Amino acid sequence: MSVARTIREKLTAAFDPVALEVEDQSERHRGHAGWREGGETHFHVRIRARAFAGRGRVEAQRMVHKALAEELAGPIHALSLDLGGPDRP
Structure with missing residues (x-):
């Protein structure tokens, strides 16, 4: 299974x-630390969920890091996040 699909x-x-956008x-x-042939090392995730409403x-x-702990310890080198409650654009 692809890393993106697992995320x-x-x-x-x-x-x-x-x-949810991954x-x-x-x-x-390419050529930077952590990059591998075939990709799936650097991701941007945009997620809107009630779980994030009112949270810092x-x-x-x-x-999110807890939910993806296994992937962050392995195939994911970099993860940027855009998080918010369901009402955030």
């Missing part, structure tokens, strides 16, 4: 998001 499935299971940005980092940025990031 989608784990975040969906953990947060039941109203919006973008593989690995090619933008750091707390919400920790929640």
Whole structure:
């Protein structure tokens, strides 16, 4: 299974998001630390879920990092996050 698909499935299971976008940005980092042939090393995730409503940025990031702990210890080199409650654009 692809890393992007695993990210989608784990975040969906953990947060039941109203919006979820997972973008593989690995090619933008070709030649940089952590980059591997075939990509799936650098990701940007945009997620909107009730679980993040009223939570601070750091707390919400920790929640996502916990859900993706296995991937962050392995195939994911970099993960940028855009998190918010369901009413955030």
